[in-house]
Amino acid sequence: MTTAPILEVRGLSARYGEVVALRDAELTMREGEFVAVLGPNGAGKSTLMRSIIGLANATGTVRFRGAALKRDPAAVAAAGIALVPEGRGIFGPMSVAENLQLGAYMIGGRGPDYERRLARVLHLFPRLKERLDQVAGSMSGGEQQMLAVGRALMADPKLILLDEPSLGLAPKVTAEILESLALLNREGLSVLLVEQKAPLALKLAGRAYVVSNGRISAEIDPKEITSHGDLARYYFA
Amino acid sequence: MKAGSFFALALAASTAFAGSARAEEPFKIGVSVGLTGYAAAVDRSWRDGLDVAVDYVNAHGGVLGRKLELVVEDNKSEPQEAVTVYRKMISSDHVGIFISGCVSAGNFAAAPFVVRAKIPMMLCSILPPQPEQAAWAYSFLAPPRFEVEKRYEYLKNHTKIRTVGVLYDPSPYANFQKTLAVNAAPEFGIAVPVVEQYKQDDADFSTQISKMESADAKAVIKIGLGGSTLTTAKNIKQLGLNTLLLGSVDDLAVLKPAGDTLGSQFLFVATPSQVYDALPQGALKSEIGRFLPLWKAKQGERDPGWAGKAWDAVMVTVEAIQAAKSFDGEKIRAAVETLPPHQGTGGVYNFSPTVHQGITVNPFLLGTFEGGKVVVKD
Amino acid sequence: MATSPATILRNPRQWLGQLPLAFAVAVVAYAIIDGGYIVTVVGFALIYAVFVAGLNIFMGYAGQTSFGQNAFAAIGGYASAVLTATYGWPPLAGIVAGMAGAVVCALLIGMPTLRLKGHYLAMGTLAIGLIVYEIAVEWQSVTNGYMGISGIPPLGIGSWELESDRAQLIFLAIVTALSLWATWRLRQSRFGRALVALSGSEDAARALGINVGRTKLIAFVISAMFASLAGSLLVHIVGFISPEMIGMNMVILAFTMLYVGGIGTTTGPLIGAVVIGLLPEVFRGLKDYQDLVYGTALILILIYAPGGIASLGRLAPKRRAAR
Numbered sequence: 045m046t047t048a049p050i051l052e053v054r055g056l057s058a059r060y061g062e063v064v065a066l067r068d069a070e071l072t073m074r075e076g077e078f079v080a081v082l083g084p085n086g087a088g089k090s091t092l093m094r095s096i097i098g099l100a101n102a103t104g105t106v107r108f109r110g111a112a113l114k115r116d117p118a119a120v121a122a123a124g125i126a127l128v129p130e131g132r133g134i135f136g137p138m139s140v141a142e143n144l145q146l147g148a149y150m151i152g153g154r155g156p157d158y159e160r161r162l163a164r165v166l167h168l169f170p171r172l173k174e175r176l177d178q179v180a181g182s183m184s185g186g187e188q189q190m191l192a193v194g195r196a197l198m199a200d201p202k203l204i205l206l207d208e209p210s211l212g213l214a215p216k217v218t219a220e221i222l223e224s225l226a227l228l229n230r231e232g233l234s235v236l237l238v239e240q241k242a243p244l245a246l247k248l249a250g251r252a253y254v255v256s257n258g259r260i261s262a263e264i265d266p267k268e269i270t271s272h273g274d275l276a277r278y279y280f281a
Numbered sequence: 282m283k284a285g286s287f288f289a290l291a292l293a294a295s296t297a298f299a300g301s302a303r304a305e306e307p308f309k310i311g312v313s314v315g316l317t318g319y320a321a322a323v324d325r326s327w328r329d330g331l332d333v334a335v336d337y338v339n340a341h342g343g344v345l346g347r348k349l350e351l352v353v354e355d356n357k358s359e360p361q362e363a364v365t366v367y368r369k370m371i372s373s374d375h376v377g378i379f380i381s382g383c384v385s386a387g388n389f390a391a392a393p394f395v396v397r398a399k400i401p402m403m404l405c406s407i408l409p410p411q412p413e414q415a416a417w418a419y420s421f422l423a424p425p426r427f428e429v430e431k432r433y434e435y436l437k438n439h440t441k442i443r444t445v446g447v448l449y450d451p452s453p454y455a456n457f458q459k460t461l462a463v464n465a466a467p468e469f470g471i472a473v474p475v476v477e478q479y480k481q482d483d484a485d486f487s488t489q490i491s492k493m494e495s496a497d498a499k500a501v502i503k504i505g506l507g508g509s510t511l512t513t514a515k516n517i518k519q520l521g522l523n524t525l526l527l528g529s530v531d532d533l534a535v536l537k538p539a540g541d542t543l544g545s546q547f548l549f550v551a552t553p554s555q556v557y558d559a560l561p562q563g564a565l566k567s568e569i570g571r572f573l574p575l576w577k578a579k580q581g582e583r584d585p586g587w588a589g590k591a592w593d594a595v596m597v598t599v600e601a602i603q604a605a606k607s608f609d610g611e612k613i614r615a616a617v618e619t620l621p622p623h624q625g626t627g628g629v630y631n632f633s634p635t636v637h638q639g640i641t642v643n644p645f646l647l648g649t650f651e652g653g654k655v656v657v658k659d
Numbered sequence: 660m661a662t663s664p665a666t667i668l669r670n671p672r673q674w675l676g677q678l679p680l681a682f683a684v685a686v687v688a689y690a691i692i693d694g695g696y697i698v699t700v701v702g703f704a705l706i707y708a709v710f711v712a713g714l715n716i717f718m719g720y721a722g723q724t725s726f727g728q729n730a731f732a733a734i735g736g737y738a739s740a741v742l743t744a745t746y747g748w749p750p751l752a753g754i755v756a757g758m759a760g761a762v763v764c765a766l767l768i769g770m771p772t773l774r775l776k777g778h779y780l781a782m783g784t785l786a787i788g789l790i791v792y793e794i795a796v797e798w799q800s801v802t803n804g805y806m807g808i809s810g811i812p813p814l815g816i817g818s819w820e821l822e823s824d825r826a827q828l829i830f831l832a833i834v835t836a837l838s839l840w841a842t843w844r845l846r847q848s849r850f851g852r853a854l855v856a857l858s859g860s861e862d863a864a865r866a867l868g869i870n871v872g873r874t875k876l877i878a879f880v881i882s883a884m885f886a887s888l889a890g891s892l893l894v895h896i897v898g899f900i901s902p903e904m905i906g907m908n909m910v911i912l913a914f915t916m917l918y919v920g921g922i923g924t925t926t927g928p929l930i931g932a933v934v935i936g937l938l939p940e941v942f943r944g945l946k947d948y949q950d951l952v953y954g955t956a957l958i959l960i961l962i963y964a965p966g967g968i969a970s971l972g973r974l975a976p977k978r979r980a981a982r
């Protein structure tokens with residue numbers, strides 16, 4: 045680990061009304077890392093993602109490439125962080141093309157920058173290219189997930205957060221999507237992947253955090269995890 | 282299938298507009314009335330009165346050899362809807378005259394087009410405010426101040442009461458009448474120390490009435506329609522006061538319970554046709570006598586007030602056509618303004634080039650109930 | 660969503676989808692040629708199309724609910740009426756002043772109410788519509804209360820007035836066409852996509868950097884401008900305004916037109932306004948049964964075209980997607 049940190053999360057807590065969903069989370073990522081966040085349902089993984097990008101009612105600090113992030117999603121997006129939300133969050137009534145355009149919302153018009161990004165996304169997910177005019181809601185789940193990832197990439201992020209992209213998808217499709225993430229990571233994109241399906245994530249990630257009961261309970265090295273039993277130790281510690 | 286049903290609709294629409302038959306024999310009277318909405322009660326009476334009048338005229342040979350025909354359109358008591366139905370009656374039905382209901386705003390909104398088409402308007406409502414529009418409109422409404430003045434007149438001529446309280450509801454018409462009541466009082470040497478509002482659905486006005494009592498008001502001028510008159514009567518009785526209660530023009534069915542409660546302490550402003558039996562012989566009684574049996578034959582005991590005015594509007598129209606010897610709008614209009622005074626069921630109508638609200642002499646009477654029967658006091 | 664002209668040319672099957680629009684345009688053309696009282700009916704329909712087009716931006720695109728759009732029609736209508744009839748301003752100046760007033764009011768009203776969501780937003784806007792109606796009734800010195808304001812001049816530019824019904828209808832057709840074109844352009848823009856995005860998921864929209872609060876507020880303001888324009892047009896065409904003309908019935912009618920025409924579609928407001936404007940005339944001969952048949956027709960339309968008449972055209976691409 046010689047590169048500078050891209051993301052530093054310090055003492056991040058979040059609540060929904062009276063319910064505290066995240067307590068004093070500490071997390072560090074270096075440039076170009078692929079980090080997984082694991083944990084059972086309801087542990088607080090999504091809340092952690094939402095807190096990082098300023099969507100949740102959170103306290104604590106998040107630093108991105110050394111600078112403190114404002115708790116404002118637009119500022120976070122402008123800084124270079126994109127989220128692929130849980131359940132994809134694509135806009136069903138709009139066309140695939142429009143969804144992708146929305147991904148590049150922060151750069152405004154369709155300049156050469158935009159065309160370059162679009163070409164990259166369509167190269168990564170050729171299936172979207174055939175469906176540019178199709179209403180996004182009418183596509184299959186896998187295609188919708190590709191669109192969600194593609195839309196996030198349209199912002200040309202330095203760090204991409206993915207919240208359970210495998211949800212509701214066939215293993216083959218999930219593998220295809222995660223494969224492209226690995227490719228992007230090799231090209232330099234930092235990836236923070238939330239997954240309940242630990243084995244999937246651990247195959248790709250260089251490092252993993254385990255979240256349980258609203259806390260980051262462990263940091264693990266995937267190479268040390270060889271069996272289900274190993275993992276369960278962390279989950280239920 | 283879906284497209285099919287849609288085009289059936291389109292087809293229906295286009296055929297509906299295709300044939301608008303030209304007027305042949307009968308002379309068409311356009312009627313814009315609020316059969317639904319806030320004006321429904323009055324305007325339904327107005328329409329039914331027109332029905333009776335037109336049947337009567339047609340049974341007696343029509344006018345200048347032509348029968349009359351009503352074209353009735355519901356304006357839903359809305360101005361915009363009134364514009365549509367007026368336009369329809371002008372360009373599709375080719376009506377020769379309008380005898381329309383009491384939706385003032387609707388009549389105002391349509392007035393510019395009606396004037397451009399040179400069609401006279403006989404109205405149950407007040408006149409449009411623009412002079413060039415009022416020039417083609419004739420109102421059969423009695424001036425609102427008459428309703429108040431009749432009561433003051435009575436107090437002045439028949440009682441020693443010179444101090445009254447005004448009790449009114451928040452409706453626009455009552456609000457307007459209240460202002461008239463306050464402004465007209467000095468003319469009759471009457472003081473109005475207390476002016477109190479009530480809400481139509483309140484069940485007790487004792488507070489307002491007590492205030493009037495302590496200000497030495499010996500009569501209550503009540504302005505507003507409906508059951509609130511009975512409530513007032515009951516409250517006066519419960520408080521054991523000898524205050525007079527003078528009610529506004531209303532349906533007899535509404536007024537009678539108040540009379541049953543307060544007896545001779547209750548008086549009300551009556552239209553002539555409401556007190557037909559108590560009227561002295563004369564032109565008024567014989568005109569009502571022409572209308573009332575026909576009305577009762579069709580409508581039973583329903584209040585004849587507004588319907589009688591509709592009858593009057595038809596009769597004035599007929600007289601004007603006969604005088605003009607023409608069905609031309611401009612000629613009818615000229616004739617209306619030069620007709621001799623017309624004795625109607627609702628008073629004497631005397632239109633002239635400068636007077637378009639035909640009733641200039643107070644036609645109202647002051648009634649009371651004696652032994653459950655209506656008696657005229659003045 | 661909206662179909663670009665180019666797509667239509669590329670895909671002849673979509674011609675079928677434009678038939679409802681063609682019908683609406685044909686009705687307008689027929690009215691211009693015929694010149695009878697259908698001119699009045701279609702004229703009102705076109706004015707409502709402008710009103711509904713604005714409502715469509717806020718409800719169809721942004722997915723919010725406003726029961727108070729009549730408030731802005733009232734602002735435009737009364738501004739035009741008072742400024743032209745009482746103070747002798749030219750109509751165009753009155754329209755612009757009304758729209759400016761509507762913008763200011765929409766900002767003042769929108770900032771607190773747009774924090775509300777769902778039913779609360781609906782109730783909040785409903786209250787605004789009722790309050791403005793009450794002001795129109797009570798502020799007698801300006802509005803003349805229930806008696807209304809008459810003698811409002813017809814539309815015109817300079818000393819040239821649109822006297823004839825036909826000229827007015829042609830003018831209204833042009834204004835409506837421009838309004839629909841404006842909403843179409845708006846829908847295709849970055850701002851339009853942001854609106855549809857936040858209607859789908861406010862959080863997902865925020866995550867993309869969309870300022871949800873400000874975007875909603877702008878949509879509200881734009882829809883208020885359309886409403887104000889419609890209110891001004893209405894009073895110039897009728898020559899009169901009174902509170903009943905800008906009451907709740909306006910909102911009910913507009914909602915019916917929006918849903919029958921096709922909420923969220925570009926041409927839906929025009930199609931809905933023309934169909935809903937014509938239906939009572941088609942059934943007028945039925946007298947007492949008119950309301951019953953009208954109601955039945957509405958229900959049938961909503962059953963057989965649940966997405967609105969404009970979306971009937973989308974059957975073609977949908978079937979293709981299903982294959």
Ligand SMILES: Nc1ncnc2c1ncn2[C@@H]1O[C@H](COP(=O)(O)OP(=O)(O)O)[C@@H](O)[C@H]1O
Pocket residue numbers: 060063064065083084085086087088089090091092
């Ligand atoms: N909008 C919300 N309102 C109230 N509680 C919530 C909300 N979202 C999540 N929670 C609660 O916060 C906790 C963490 O949820 P979440 O972050 O979604 O977990 P995970 O993504 O790990 O499944 C859970 O107990 C959940 O019930």
Ligand SMILES: [Mg+2]
Pocket residue numbers: 086089090091130207208
């Ligand atoms: Mg989650």
